[in-house]
Amino acid sequence: MGKQQRKQEKTSKKWANLPVSMDEIVSVNIHGIGSSGEGVGKVQDFTVFVPFALPGETVTVKITTLKKTYAVGQLVSVDMPADNRIEPKCELYGTCGGCQLQHITYEGQLALKTQKVRDVIERIGHLNPDLVKPTKGPENPWAYRNKMQMPVGGTKQHIKMGFYAMGSHDIVQGTNCLIQRDENNQIAQVCYDTVVHLSIEPYNELTGEGILRHVIGRIGESGWMVILVTTSESLPNADKWVAAIREQLPQVTSIVQNINPKKTNVILGPKNILLYGDEYIRDSIKDISFNLSPHSFFQVNPEQTTVLYDQALTYADLQGDETVIDAYCGTGTISLFLAHKAKHVIGIEIVEPAILDARENAKRNGFTNTEFIVADAAVEMPKLYKNGVRPDVIVFDPIRAGCKEEVLTSAVAMEPKKIVYVSCNPATMARDIAILVDNGYELQEVQPVDMFPMTSHVECVALMSRVQK
Numbered sequence: 001m002g003k004q005q006r007k008q009e010k011t012s013k014k015w016a017n018l019p020v021s022m023d024e025i026v027s028v029n030i031h032g033i034g035s036s037g038e039g040v041g042k043v044q045d046f047t048v049f050v051p052f053a054l055p056g057e058t059v060t061v062k063i064t065t066l067k068k069t070y071a072v073g074q075l076v077s078v079d080m081p082a083d084n085r086i087e088p089k090c091e092l093y094g095t096c097g098g099c100q101l102q103h104i105t106y107e108g109q110l111a112l113k114t115q116k117v118r119d120v121i122e123r124i125g126h127l128n129p130d131l132v133k134p135t136k137g138p139e140n141p142w143a144y145r146n147k148m149q150m151p152v153g154g155t156k157q158h159i160k161m162g163f164y165a166m167g168s169h170d171i172v173q174g175t176n177c178l179i180q181r182d183e184n185n186q187i188a189q190v191c192y193d194t195v196v197h198l199s200i201e202p203y204n205e206l207t208g209e210g211i212l213r214h215v216i217g218r219i220g221e222s223g224w225m226v227i228l229v230t231t232s233e234s235l236p237n238a239d240k241w242v243a244a245i246r247e248q249l250p251q252v253t254s255i256v257q258n259i260n261p262k263k264t265n266v267i268l269g270p271k272n273i274l275l276y277g278d279e280y281i282r283d284s285i286k287d288i289s290f291n292l293s294p295h296s297f298f299q300v301n302p303e304q305t306t307v308l309y310d311q312a313l314t315y316a317d318l319q320g321d322e323t324v325i326d327a328y329c330g331t332g333t334i335s336l337f338l339a340h341k342a343k344h345v346i347g348i349e350i351v352e353p354a355i356l357d358a359r360e361n362a363k364r365n366g367f368t369n370t371e372f373i374v375a376d377a378a379v380e381m382p383k384l385y386k387n388g389v390r391p392d393v394i395v396f397d398p399i400r401a402g403c404k405e406e407v408l409t410s411a412v413a414m415e416p417k418k419i420v421y422v423s424c425n426p427a428t429m430a431r432d433i434a435i436l437v438d439n440g441y442e443l444q445e446v447q448p449v450d451m452f453p454m455t456s457h458v459e460c461v462a463l464m465s466r467v468q469k
């Protein structure tokens, strides 16, 4: 018996009492939506996740993954489609890993996102889901991304540039992405033509060899930036790159070569070489301007960022004499929004270059009431508490993992009147809210905001207030 056969036999014995088996074709009624936008259904009482299926649909699937408590099925046919199912606009949809919800009307996407947040508030937070407001989306859910990052691969004879396929690093060829701003698609097309024309050796992820790894486009109010990420300082025909980009895209004001010699999934390396123009482009959110270098973090959808931060500001309800802590402040975008209305804002962020950017952004915009600290929030928050800092409002905007317990306990000990929680992961937000509720805070409202239409992501901002003793 071959190794593969033995493995299959072992798997089928192990899962012998499950209602489905590997490769089986089954019919599934979809009733819910999973965290990555996939449909969730049952075969008997056994959970089956089906990417690209929608609640209310009956679908036929082939079981492709089988675990003790769930299975994943590949969609074979939609036998009873949901009312909000539509034909995806993008021809790469389903192959490219970028979008997960193009097969649903935009209204349907917003409703799904609201439902996703309601589910976690109820299931994880053990709170009333009616505190979740309908998701706020933009008027136009397409062409919003101001930053594109395209991997380059394949061979010198057959160079590929485009998008990572769903669940892998295989490159799907393409230079036109419908959620990208058109300017970025123009950059992608010119760079693809140039890399082919100049026959630049593409990067090989497996061997670490080759020259060009990624092409990045960033769009700002002051101009466009092109970043060519290479494995070493050698970029053959660098002058021809600059000439081709300048000639075809006169709006480009900055061309940078970034060097990343490491065999890693991190896109940018530490060193930049300016090939043409300025080191920065400038963009703004409302009346606050930001200088963007290749390494600067900036929200990719500024229109919806304004909606999210305005909501945070409304919840904070500042009158001008408050001290505010913005934990996980990044480059200080929220801090500066808050600083307009508060007496003093303290930003805490673990990445030093982000804090340097935050200080620079504060200075350039004329703020004198901000203080930015490079530190782990789990260390700095208890320290500020011990030093007697008692903010009126605390804002959290953590990474997907949410806040560490020390951050939450010291926040509670500081007794702010309000806690405003901004989150890119509703599940960890609900978990943290439950901890705050157990420690003297009440959840007032959760506002989901769609920063990433066509994808399964949803941002939220929640208001908690201290219960009067």
Ligand SMILES: C[S@@+](CC[C@H](N)C(=O)[O-])C[C@H]1O[C@@H](n2cnc3c(N)ncnc32)[C@H](O)[C@@H]1O
Pocket (backbone or CB within 6 Å): 297, 327, 328, 329, 330, 331, 332, 333, 334, 348, 349, 350, 351, 354, 375, 376, 377, 378, 397, 398, 399, 424
């Ligand atoms: C979702 S981003 C917040 C972005 C920020 N509000 C902005 O607009 O730039 C989360 C930030 O938390 C930072 N971070 C991650 N772990 C941290 C920690 N333990 N302590 C402080 N900051 C941390 C990340 O570097 C990142 O900048």
